[in-house]
Amino acid sequence: MDKPMFAHRNRYYLTSKLIFWFTIFIFLILLYCLRSCFYYYSSSNRPRHILQSGWDSLVAQSATPADPDCNLSILVTGAAGFVGFHVSLALKKRGDGVVGVDNFNRYYDPSLKRDRAKILERNGVFVVEADINDSELLEKLLSIGKFTHVVHLAAQAGVRYAMKNPDSYIHSNIAGLISVLESIKSANPQPALIWASSSSVYGLNSKVPFSEKDRTDQPASLYAATKKAGEEIAHAYNHIYGISITGLRFFTVYGPWGRPDMAYFSFTKDILKRKRIMIYEGPNQRSVARDFTYVDDIVKGCLAALDTAEKSTGSGGKKTGPAQLRVYNLGNTSPVMVKKLVSILEKLLKVEARKQVLPMPRNGDVMFTHANLSLAETELGYKPTTDLQTGLKNFVKWYLYYYYFQSEKSVM
Numbered sequence: 396m397d398k399p400m401f402a403h404r405n406r407y408y409l410t411s412k413l414i415f416w417f418t419i420f421i422f423l424i425l426l427y428c429l430r431s432c433f434y435y436y437s438s439s440n441r442p443r444h445i446l447q448s449g450w451d452s453l454v455a456q457s458a459t460p461a462d463p464d465c466n467l468s469i470l471v472t473g474a475a476g477f478v479g480f481h482v483s484l485a486l487k488k489r490g491d492g493v494v495g496v497d498n499f500n501r502y503y504d505p506s507l508k509r510d511r512a513k514i515l516e517r518n519g520v521f522v523v524e525a526d527i528n529d530s531e532l533l534e535k536l537l538s539i540g541k542f543t544h545v546v547h548l549a550a551q552a553g554v555r556y557a558m559k560n561p562d563s564y565i566h567s568n569i570a571g572l573i574s575v576l577e578s579i580k581s582a583n584p585q586p587a588l589i590w591a592s593s594s595s596v597y598g599l600n601s602k603v604p605f606s607e608k609d610r611t612d613q614p615a616s617l618y619a620a621t622k623k624a625g626e627e628i629a630h631a632y633n634h635i636y637g638i639s640i641t642g643l644r645f646f647t648v649y650g651p652w653g654r655p656d657m658a659y660f661s662f663t664k665d666i667l668k669r670k671r672i673m674i675y676e677g678p679n680q681r682s683v684a685r686d687f688t689y690v691d692d693i694v695k696g697c698l699a700a701l702d703t704a705e706k707s708t709g710s711g712g713k714k715t716g717p718a719q720l721r722v723y724n725l726g727n728t729s730p731v732m733v734k735k736l737v738s739i740l741e742k743l744l745k746v747e748a749r750k751q752v753l754p755m756p757r758n759g760d761v762m763f764t765h766a767n768l769s770l771a772e773t774e775l776g777y778k779p780t781t782d783l784q785t786g787l788k789n790f791v792k793w794y795l796y797y798y799y800f801q802s803e804k805s806v807m
């Protein structure tokens with residue numbers, strides 16, 4: 396008689412224990428969900444388009460050109476980035492409607508990107524905080540804005556960082572570009588695309604100066620390979636869907652509001668802090684050189700590419716005729732040795748650098764770059780006018796003001 400009683404009590408005990416742990420389990424799941432929701436809705440990282448109600452009317456307003464008969468309406472990806480910021484401001488200043496997109500990632504100090512975005516917003520450019528891989532959002536933006544052009548400058552930049560974080564290059568430069576092209580493909584009317592390729596596509600090419608006709612099948616870094624892949628992807632979308640596409644191969648762009656990961660910027664920071672800087676050199680003490688190009692010249696090239704871009708020929712995802720496909724070098728056609736760059740900075744900063752010369756690491760770097768600008772000059776009227784000395788002077792002036800002298804960051 397005792398045995399079944401005991402078994403019954405034992406089963407009751409086990410069931411209550413099970414119910415207890417099940418309740419705890421459900422409670423923990425609920426707690427996790429609540430915490431995630433709280434984080435999502437309270438975090439400053441929350442996408443801007445969710446943060447602001449009525450953001451779609453802000454997009455429409457920002458996309459509206461001053462004079463619809465002669466101005467353009469442009470979506471700029473990477474608008475809070477270095478080149479994106481300068482291009483967006485220049486477009487807005489001439490009366491074009493401009494909307495920016497940027498994910499404000501942490502590749503370098505996001506507060507610099509926030510400060511650029513503040514200036515854009517003060518100048519009437521609405522910046523949507525979103526990743527270019529959010530194709531749903533891109534499609535929505537294109538349908539609200541009715542953009543004539545997309546200037547696609549969002550990318551994972553930097554040649555050497557690709558060894559640390561290869562996935563970020565695939566995410567932004569391959570998947571992100573496809574997401575942008577897919578959204579353009581579906582838009583009606585299809586905007587024309589102008590996008591940033593890179594001088595790095597020339598890789599190990601040794602024929603100088605680098606011409607658009609030269610081989611680009613020897614990339615020296617994953618970064619270069621993703622930019623080269625981008626050019627091939629652009630070809631396919633132009634061929635199949637009739638999207639008008641212009642790729643711009645930028646040559647080591649520098650200037651005020653620049654990228655802290657680049658040598659001229661990090662050298663300035665370290666020279667001022669009396670920290671040692673590394674200067675790379677090639678085999679047999681060969682100097683490394685770059686065709687450093689000032690950002691204002693690059694902006695002029697971007698605007699000229701926009702103004703000469705023909706309309707896309709696709710509609711409803713189908714091509715109705717051949718569309719324009721172009722690639723241009725945007726450089727300075729005046730390479731300067733990195734040693735010389737350092738000596739200019741020393742003079743401008745009035746501080747002698749603590750230099751250490753090291754063999755160039757095998758991390759994707761190339762010995763030199765040098766742009767042939769004949770094509771850009773003939774077809775875009777592109778003519779760079781800023782030498783490295785003048786450009787660095789402007790950069791140093793901005794750097795000292797931004798990091799040392801201003802109380803409220805409102806420089807421009």
Ligand SMILES: O=C(O)[C@H]1O[C@H](OP(=O)(O)OP(=O)(O)OC[C@H]2O[C@@H](n3ccc(=O)[nH]c3=O)[C@H](O)[C@@H]2O)[C@H](O)[C@@H](O)[C@@H]1O
Pocket residue numbers: 552553554592593594595596645646647648656657658659672673674675683684685733755760761
């Ligand atoms: O134009 C391009 O194609 C590329 O230009 C730059 O890449 P890079 O030319 O390597 O520019 P920096 O990283 O500023 O390096 C400039 C030079 O300084 C040298 N360097 C860099 C860092 C350092 O500590 N020491 C040093 O000597 C590099 O070897 C290179 O020759 C950009 O970072 C890329 O995003 C861009 O696509």
